[in-house]
Amino acid sequence: MNDMSDGYVTADGRQIGGVIMEMKNITLRFGGVVAIKDISFDIRDGEIRAIIGPNGAGKSSMLNVISGFYIPTEGEVMFKGVKRGPMKPYQVARLGIARTFQNIALFDGMSVLDNIMTGRLTHMKSGLLAQAGWWWTGAAKEEDEHREKVEKIIDFLEIQNIRKTPVGRLPYGLKKRVELARALAAEPKLLLLDEPMAGMNVEEKEDMSRFILDVNDEFGTTIVLIEHDMGVVMDLSDRVVVMDYGKKIGDGTPDEVRNNQDVIDAYLGVAHD
Ligand SMILES: Nc1ncnc2c1ncn2[C@@H]1O[C@H](COP(=O)(O)OP(=O)(O)OP(=O)(O)O)[C@@H](O)[C@H]1O
Incomplete structure (x- = not known):
């Protein structure tokens, strides 16, 4: 080289x-x-x-x-x-820095979309305030922005058709793809x-x-x-x-x-x- x-x-x-x-x-x-x-x-x-x-x-x-x-x-x-x-x-x-794991580490009972949303956690500002009912407009706007980013990743990895499916029901190969999606959600x-x-x-x-x-x-x-x-x-x-x-x-x-x-x-x- x-x-x-x-x-x-x-x-x-x-x-x-x-x-x-x-x-x-x-x-x-x-x-x-x-x-x-x-x-x-x-x-x-x-x-x-x-x-x-x-x-x-x-x-x-x-x-x-x-x-x-x-x-x-x-x-x-x-x-x-x-x-x-x-x-x-x-x-x-x-x-x-983000990573995936050898043994898939996803939440089986949660949908594909919600699993990928957890990858946004480090970018979220208003989680606790929103839960307490404070400043809800700002929190809703932020949520929309996170959703938009996650939807782009879903399109990119071609998993639109399973976005509402609980991860536990997916075959292994797709679970791995969802794990990749979650890691990508952290940008x-x-x-x-x-x-x-x-x-x-x-x-x-x-x-x-x-x-x-x-x-x-x-x-x-x-x-x-x-x-x-x-x-x-x-x-x-x-x-x-x-x-x-x-x-x-x-x-x-x-x-x-x-x-x-x-x-x-x-x-x-x-x-x-
Ligand atoms: N937490 C640990 N405690 C004690 N020994 C460990 C630990 N993790 C790894 N080892 C040992 O360190 C060595 C390297 O293991 P490691 O898992 O990093 O290899 P690997 O190349 O990833 O293997 P594989 O391809 O089988 O996953 C092995 O001898 C393993 O038994």
């Missing part, structure tokens, strides 16, 4: 900017278990960055470090040039996807890949995803970090990673579900 110091333009014409997040010598221990061993890499503005690796490689742990849920035992996380300390979930949201700058294609059939994977690319393209959202499905990752990503037993064994474009012997040995030749 060419010099990327100030960003670059991808083969498909997308502008990738400078580094927004830097993981510097990250080590994470759980008691005697070393989940991440001295890993460094960066994330650029506007790119799709994948983290791959076999089971137990440390991918989820790394995503939790990126999201601020885990504080590394050693090393530093720099976000937009500032060292990041411990943060509460609402502080993470205010930084413009994140950095979106973290935890195995977005896990458990999906081929058609659902194709749909999800297309939506991830569209989100990146349309909103300029930087996306970090962890994923088992190698084919999907290689087609989607601008750059890929490969982990194995807590170590980084590869980092580069999909082509660079595909041709990296350590990666081939550790992962590519091996079947994983």
